[in-house]
Amino acid sequence: MKPMQAALGRKARIPAIFRRRGDPLTVSENERRVLEIVRRSGVTSRADLTRATNLAPQSISRLIEALMKRGLVEFGEKRIRGRGHPGLAVRLTRSAVYAVGLSIRTEGADLAVVAFDGQVLAERTLSPSSMAVTDVIAEAQAQLDDVFTVLDLDRRRLFGFGLAMSGFFTVEAGRMNPPDPLAHWSVTDLEQTFMQAMDLPVWLENDGNASAIGESLCGVGLTHPSFAYLYFTYGLGGGVVLDGSLVRGAFGNAGEFSAMLSPETHARRPTLESLRRLICEHGVEVVSIADLQARFDPDWPGVSVWLDRVKEPLSDILSAISGVIDPSAIVFGGQIPRPLAERLIAGVQFHNRARRGETRPTPALLVSAVRGNAAAIGAASMPLKYAFFQ
Structure with a gap:
């Protein structure tokens, strides 16, 4: 579309x-x-x-x-x-307006319902029969119906639907190029498909941009109108918010921070999938990123090795963000466990050469202030942001 x-x-x-x-x-x-x-x-x-x-x-x-x-x-x-x-x-x-968000992950999907004042009313992890688009839509509809029934919400006040997915936008509007586990989603015009299925206005963003919108409305953005958001998940993405507004770029892909790295360094980018595999190699079975997020132990073998491995490329990314965008904060979010984010922050540094004894001001490094599923909450925030707020 x-x-x-x-x-x-x-x-x-x-x-x-x-x-x-x-x-x-x-x-x-x-x-x-x-x-x-x-x-x-x-x-x-x-x-x-x-x-x-x-x-x-x-x-x-x-x-x-x-x-x-x-x-x-x-x-x-x-x-x-x-x-x-x-x-x-x-x-x-x-109770004036409700919005729903759906986050499509490589391993599943999550749904959130948000009220007009930003209150997160419900979060659900979906269990579709498969990750086919039609099966995910059917499960999202069933879970949404259940949320409105259980919470006794006025369905007439459901305004819109936000959809977030890992990947980048292609030149064909409404389509995204996701990671390999979601390759079958790349052939679908997602905006048109979900608008027809849900009979609601639909907004589509990659998960980094969606999470950045959620952070802007409900988290760090309340005190830092200009920030960059690092979205840690299967890969590494993110979003850029300047003066309270999302910067999408010409093709909708601003915030693809991994693209800052050279091909030689790209393999050492800080993704949770690379951490999961390394932990497994050291003898601890972690079956998925959701499992990693739920059970993370900073003392697991392999964690310190991974932190050392990703420190340099992450410092390069942070330094580039600071120099090019000049935000007041960089937020570590997505599916990253808070203790892991804190250890990452403690180990990185900005490349910031002093001049006459002074260095450039650098952004504060902060862990996301949004509790819960960042992408689903951000996706639910998108209809409110675009239709009612600035």
Whole structure:
């Protein structure tokens, strides 16, 4: 599906309850600005919104009233700030919008449901009869139905569907070139297939970009608007967020950080699959990356060998990110266990030559602040980010 066709397909499937007159179909640009500020603040006041947007108080009041009528925001407890009368706190209405995300891994799939305020309501690991596209869709539909039933959620408030998968975008829009275990997914127009199956607007990203969006909305991005995200999984990918916006690049593949390495160094890139194999070679049976993530022991034989092996290429990647992108933080995320990420961070260094006794400022190295399945949560965050926030 070409980009214009994908956009038209998404618009056609926006549920009627979320539509507004005119174009854009969900919220106006000023409403989007207000919603973004409220999202980042958690709760705020009309006075704070006036200061943050430079809009007139009357305009802010009209915007808040319109958003309240549509159920997107609500008033909370009064806030006292400085002198004068306390103002009513404005916050997002959690139950106003729901979005679902599906992450396709080399070993399986995961589903997440996220509320309008970023609260993760449910996470499910899927058990499809096979990893064929049709079987994964059928299992995702069944699990989604179960989540809405168990949590007693209003299905009419389900807005959109985010899909994340390992791999890079090809020149054919809507298609990705995934790792070998998912090769059969490469022949499918995923956006069109999932839009038809789910009857919802669908957004497709690689898992690194999706996770970066989730981190921007719910994690490190709340304090670092500009960051790079390293997605550790079967391979190594990632995403770039600058001033709160995902940088996709001309072909949608920005953040393919492994491409920074030469062919000679590429084999030593820090992937969890290479770690899993090395641990197995040292006598510990680890059957999958999910197994590695669940049972990781820093004292397993092979872990220290792997850390030494990947230290140099990872330092090269971090140094290139720092020099080219200049973010305030680099996030270690994906399926990497937190203790492993912390040991990686402790062992790497930036190539940063001093000049007159001073070196360039370098990004903070941080472990992801998103708990749970980063790609599935990020995928669920995509419809909210693109349709309602900045």
